[in-house]
Amino acid sequence: MRPFMLAALSMLLLRAFALPAHPERGAEGTFSVFGAWMMVSEIAPDGKESPSIYTQYTRCKIYDPDSTYYSVQLHAVGDEMMMIAHEMGRYRLNDSVYIENGREMPFEWVNDTTFITTFQGYKETMVRSSTITTERMEEIRELVRKYPDSANSPVKHFVFSTTERQLKQTNRFFLYIIIGMGILAVGVAVYVHRLRQRKREVERKLAEIEEERTLRPEVVADAMKLVESEFFQSDYYIALRQRIEQGGNIKPSEWKELEQQLKAVYPRFGSSLYGLYNLSPTEYQLCLLLKIRTAPAEIATVLNKDKSTISSIRKRLYKKVFGKEGTGKDWDEFILSL
Secondary structure, three states: OOHHHHHHHHHHHHHOOOOOOOOOEOOOOOEOOOEEEEEEEEEOOOOOOOOHHHOOOEEEEEEOOOOEEEEEEEEEEOOEEEEEEEEEEEEEEEOOEEEEOOEEEEEEEEEOOEEEEEEOOEEEEEEEOOOOOHHHHHHHHHHHHHOOOEOOEOOOEEEOOHHHHHHHHHHHHHHHHHHHHHHHHHHHHHHHHHHHHHHHHHHHHHHHHHHHHHOOOHHHHHHHHHHHHHHHOOHHHHHHHHHHHOOOOOOHHHHHHHHHHHHHHOOOHHHHHHHHOOOOHHHHHHHHHHHOOOOHHHHHHHOOOOHHHHHHHHHHHHHHHHOOOOOHHHHHHHHHHO
């Protein structure tokens, strides 16, 4: 196998695992072989690249203190890691000789994380894995015990899942949370921005209403007062007041007529209201009744609501439009000023 290909595959395999491990030393101060190791290169006797059979995977071995070793093939398959159980056996390390299932081979420590063995002229360089977790090693042991690579056992392929999939699920979960929080933050920012825009728009319109009333020419003001006086003395208004005082209801068609009558007296009343706040039908009807000087108790009867409900609606409308707390009476005075 080309050394750079083996090194690249080994790095991919090492990155697939999560938690760090630390090299150990033997009882007499020599380097310990206990733990998980990855093959990073294999050099043929003539110094050339390894046979092609090794170009598609790397070998991983786990050495236990009870002299048992577990050998597997690790394949990178996309973002997943596939394992093929190879063998389980006994090993012994004596000075510079390594014995594995009766096979003797020269052994050389390069440092505490690297050793080299030579078998039939092929030099294999193994590097201690610093990232294979204890849980992963136990998973490999169990799979090798259950599915040894022998003539009587079919080859079994396993896609590692226990740690990686949980990690991916956890990462995906947190990713969804981050995305959700991002969307929420954007939504809140947009909502706050729109609220601010709406507040500025309402303030502008209120200022326009106040300016129009303040700068209204006296002749225009007198003419409006005359029209208003004539309305409150009209047969229409007197008949409507009698029905309200008697507790009568107003039909849907009569609401439309009342709106038209008020439009003739106060041309900008409806448009000014809706420009400040998107009123519901009940809220608009309440404002129409306030404009014709109907008492809250009478409004409650006409709209078939409790008096407390009428009071709440008036205070709520004042807060929505002016952005501050106010009384029902404050809203009544504003409606009469339009």
